[in-house]
Amino acid sequence: MHPTIELLRAARPVLTDGAWGTQLQAQGLQPHECPDSWNLTHPDRVLQVARAYVEAGSQVILTNTFGANAVRLAGYGLADQAAAINRAGVAISREAAAGRARVFASMGPTGKMLLDGTITEAELDRVFEEQAMALAEAGADALVAETFSDLEEAGPAIAAARRTGLPVVASLVFDSGRDKDRTMMGVAPERAAKALEEMGADVVGANCGQGISGYVSVCRRMRSATGAPLWIKANAGLPELEAGRAVYRIQAEEFAGHGPALVEAGADFIGGCCGTTPDFIRALRLRIRKP
Amino acid sequence: MENAKRLYEAVLEGDAKTARSVTEAALAAGVDPQKLVTEQMIPAMDEAGRRFECNEFFVPELLVSARAMKAALELIRPLLAARGAQPAGRVVIGTVKGDLHDIGKNLVAAMLEGGGFEVIDLGVDVSPERFVATAREKEAHLIALSALLTTTMPSMQATVEALQRAGLRERFKVMIGGAPITQKYADEIGADGYSENAAGAVALARRLSAPM
Numbered sequence: 356m357h358p359t360i361e362l363l364r365a366a367r368p369v370l371t372d373g374a375w376g377t378q379l380q381a382q383g384l385q386p387h388e389c390p391d392s393w394n395l396t397h398p399d400r401v402l403q404v405a406r407a408y409v410e411a412g413s414q415v416i417l418t419n420t421f422g423a424n425a426v427r428l429a430g431y432g433l434a435d436q437a438a439a440i441n442r443a444g445v446a447i448s449r450e451a452a453a454g455r456a457r458v459f460a461s462m463g464p465t466g467k468m469l470l471d472g473t474i475t476e477a478e479l480d481r482v483f484e485e486q487a488m489a490l491a492e493a494g495a496d497a498l499v500a501e502t503f504s505d506l507e508e509a510g511p512a513i514a515a516a517r518r519t520g521l522p523v524v525a526s527l528v529f530d531s532g533r534d535k536d537r538t539m540m541g542v543a544p545e546r547a548a549k550a551l552e553e554m555g556a557d558v559v560g561a562n563c564g565q566g567i568s569g570y571v572s573v574c575r576r577m578r579s580a581t582g583a584p585l586w587i588k589a590n591a592g593l594p595e596l597e598a599g600r601a602v603y604r605i606q607a608e609e610f611a612g613h614g615p616a617l618v619e620a621g622a623d624f625i626g627g628c629c630g631t632t633p634d635f636i637r638a639l640r641l642r643i644r645k646p
Numbered sequence: 647m648e649n650a651k652r653l654y655e656a657v658l659e660g661d662a663k664t665a666r667s668v669t670e671a672a673l674a675a676g677v678d679p680q681k682l683v684t685e686q687m688i689p690a691m692d693e694a695g696r697r698f699e700c701n702e703f704f705v706p707e708l709l710v711s712a713r714a715m716k717a718a719l720e721l722i723r724p725l726l727a728a729r730g731a732q733p734a735g736r737v738v739i740g741t742v743k744g745d746l747h748d749i750g751k752n753l754v755a756a757m758l759e760g761g762g763f764e765v766i767d768l769g770v771d772v773s774p775e776r777f778v779a780t781a782r783e784k785e786a787h788l789i790a791l792s793a794l795l796t797t798t799m800p801s802m803q804a805t806v807e808a809l810q811r812a813g814l815r816e817r818f819k820v821m822i823g824g825a826p827i828t829q830k831y832a833d834e835i836g837a838d839g840y841s842e843n844a845a846g847a848v849a850l851a852r853r854l855s856a857p858m
Contacts, residue, residue, distance in 0.1 A: 386798050470705075595828075
């Protein structure tokens with residue numbers, strides 16, 4: 356196991372952070388804007404989000420680079436700024452962490468699918484390589500390939516992340532099928548855990564999806580298939596639209612109430628995804644960290 | 647029809663090559679092309695949808711089934727058109743303004759094509775005006791709107807309103823879908839239908855485009 360991960364796991368559970376996208380929206384990010392480009396245009400507001408998580412007790416914070424691969428950035432005409440946006444994202448989180456938290460840099464999917472031919476493996480290799488290199492050069496402590504729905508796309512992301520020599524977290528979304536316990540491509544948690552480990556991830560897990568209650572059993576099932584450290588970051592349920600704004604129904608206390616069950620089910624790294632805030636992390640800390 | 651039965655299997659298994667060769671052989675043997683569609687292909691797509699509902703099929707299986715269906719339809723459609731038969735309907739599809747996600751939209755488009763619809767795909771970040779203008783120009787029957795982000799859902803409402811303003815609301819049926827969408831939201835904005843998934847979208851489109 357990578358020493359960074361070994362050290363953190365020895366004092367499990369490790370508290371990670373909550374959502375970035377919905378926090379940036381609260382800071383004024385508009386639907387048509389590229390969240391990642393705020394690293395260059397509004398670094399102060401991104402820093403506020405990162406700092407709020409450090410202050411809430413996150414031991415690991417991510418970076419505002421989830422969509423900063425050249426494929427996604429191209430949708431905003433920003434493909435040529437990928438490296439700069441990623442470097443700035445790490446610099447902002449490192450400034451916020453100030454040695455009090457580790458910075459795990461986020462890499463999200465491209466939004467294209469190999470199966471329908473909208474992207475090729477060579478393109479995936481190229482854009483993830485570019486992103487992983489920029490994140491590593493800027494001083495990230497680890498890389499997190501998160502919110503992937505397709506193992507075939509997670510593979511190139513994990514491979515690119517591994518080539519930097521940093522520890523790698525790989526996390527899929529389970530939101531499909533009758534019981535909402537499969538990936539979009541139909542992969543169950545057991546098989547996902549094994550596959551991600553075989554692809555070279557040091558830490559495997561689940562994030563986003565249908566909310567935290569269903570992720571307790573997803574976590575348990577991943578644990579049954581692997582001895583690798585587990586990473587769980589569920590969202591605050593599915594958002595509903597209220598007067599044009601996204602509203603998440605699950606509150607911090609209710610969310611944190613599932614924390615002990617997640618630890619029991621084998622989760623080593625715990626935090627939140629869409630709709631969670633620093634309040635959720637504070638509430639989680641009270642439930643899962645010894646005083 | 648023994649040979650034609652293999653078409654059902656090829657579509658269900660997502661074997662485009664066999665679907666094509668079996669269709670060619672059946673047509674050469676004088677099988678009625680309309681019968682191939684209604685007795686083999688549509689039941690196969692329906693079965694794929696059923697398997698999706700009961701966790702036997704997922705996105706990859708649906709996608710390859712739709713592709714096999716499309717491969718066979720490419721041979722059959724010209725024959726049907728020559729007899730004056732119309733496609734199941736013409737659909738203008740796109741991801742709404744402000745939203746750049748296209749996996750779900752692409753899947754629904756592939757399923758609709760497999761289901762015999764003529765599909766005009768406008769891509770992502772499509773403005774209400776462009777949906778309206780294209781539907782009018784192409785004489786579509788249906789407009790299908792996709793959104794992945796909760797924050798871009800209001801663009802769906804804006805598209806329905808743009809149709810109303812243009813005095814065209816009655817001319818086109820509007821169907822919506824995407825992760826954050828619910829039937830309740832469809833009702834609120836006055837859409838004609840909502841489907842939770844791509845398999846259901848084909849059945850919905852058929853229902854909406856059926857003559858009154």
